Amino acid sequence: MIDFEIPEDDRALLDSIDRMMAREFPPEALRKADEAHDTPWHLLPKMGELGLFALPFPEEVGGLGKDWRSAALVNERLAYHAGIAATLFGTTVGFGGMSLLKYGSEAQKRELLPRVMEGRARFALALTESQAGTDAGAIITSARRTASGWVINGRKTWISNADAADYLVVACRTEPGSQGSKGVTMLLVPRQTPGIGMTPLAKVGHHCMPSWDIGFDEVEVGEEALMGEVGQGFKHTMSTLHYSRAGQAANAVGQAQKAVDIAVAYAKERRQFGQAIGSFQAIQHKLADMQVRVNQARLALYHLAWLIATGRPCRLEAAQAKLVATEAFQFVTRNGLQIMASAGYSMESDMQRMWRDAGLYTFGEGSSELQRNLIARELGL
Ligand SMILES: Cc1cc2nc3c(=O)[nH]c(=O)nc-3n(C[C@H](O)[C@H](O)[C@H](O)COP(=O)(O)OP(=O)(O)OC[C@H]3O[C@@H](n4cnc5c(N)ncnc54)[C@H](O)[C@@H]3O)c2cc1C
Structure with missing residues (x-):
């Protein structure tokens, strides 16, 4: 049978989350942030100090080597206090950390995993396009190879927290003429790269998590932007x-x-x-x-x-x-x-x-x- 007893060290961690959230982002602050459409980015390093981001990463990369049960408990407890706190935790550990750990290059891991664990790296996943929502395989944003890297052209939409992100994890079609899940490659694009334009989107909820329409106009990135294998972006994302x-x-x-x-x-x-x-x-x-x-x-x-x-x-x-x-x-x-x-x-x-x-x-x-x-x-x- 499965044992759902929460271990003592996880209980202590959950208590420390309660204290941190009461201090750093009490209910009144959440209400104000929602009204002002502000993102509580200040929570990221606070979560880093508690070791939350390090939980699911193996010790050999500087993590705490806990398993996914602890991460789920942490995520649930953060969400109890504020959905946006859990969202920031999830995107940092998921789109950022886990993707890097699973299919990032050694150089990307070396540079970014420590920042992820300290809560000093902000990521956004840029997958959706106007014609490619549930059917993510319909993306047409392209990246063509050059002698030194890639040039990206296209549009992404509804990308959360894109403007404030350090990196956009962008799904690009890199095999001209390919369709569906084939021929898609993930590129790790620094937000400030020239040629990236952003327009905010208005919406009903999630006011602490701004949404952006992003244009890529001849956006040049180096070979080091490649995340995982060329043409295997969907397989990597599925993993x-x-x-x-x-x-x-x-x-x-x-x-x-x-x-x-x-x-x-x-x-x-x-x-x-x-x-x-x-x-x-x-x-x-x-x-x-x-x-x-x-x-x-x-x-x-x-x-x-x-x-x-x-x-x-x-x-x-x-x-x-x-x-x-x-x-x-x-x-x-x-x-x-x-x-x-x-x-x-x-x-x-x-x-x-x-x-x-x-x-x-x-x-x-x-x-x-x-x-x-x-x-x-x-x-x-
Ligand atoms: C606030 C917000 C934040 C978001 N953040 C991000 C982000 O950070 N990064 C990102 O890449 N995207 C993001 N998205 C996009 C989001 O992932 C898409 O909205 C989602 O994938 C659905 O796509 P769609 O809205 O185009 O709906 P559609 O795909 O057009 O779907 C419309 C309806 O058709 C149904 N449908 C479609 N295909 C089938 C099928 N085969 N069988 C049965 N029903 C089907 C759907 O379930 C849905 O009910 C965000 C969206 C919002 C609103």
């Missing part, structure tokens, strides 16, 4: 997909639990018809269903983390965890709004922010429909 699905699931579980806790506290306090609304069975059943959905999602997440940590196959379980956790997050915030009614709909409420943010998780980084397709395929359909 880290279970990490990003675990990350999305952990982020959704942490925030969903926060939404349940807020709704329960409100139901105990708010009185109508002379009694707390939490004494009405209609409200109790909603809250019971909400907690059950979060618990189901957490179990799916911990099961996935255990599979990853023990090196077992996990295609179905990665899709499953991402699916149930992100759908649970939407379910609990929608019901949380219903329970809190006008108080939840107010812009001063945390529930409305989480409800707006929850919208993204069921289509970003592989939609619910795609996860169901993958699960059906694993069933041999």
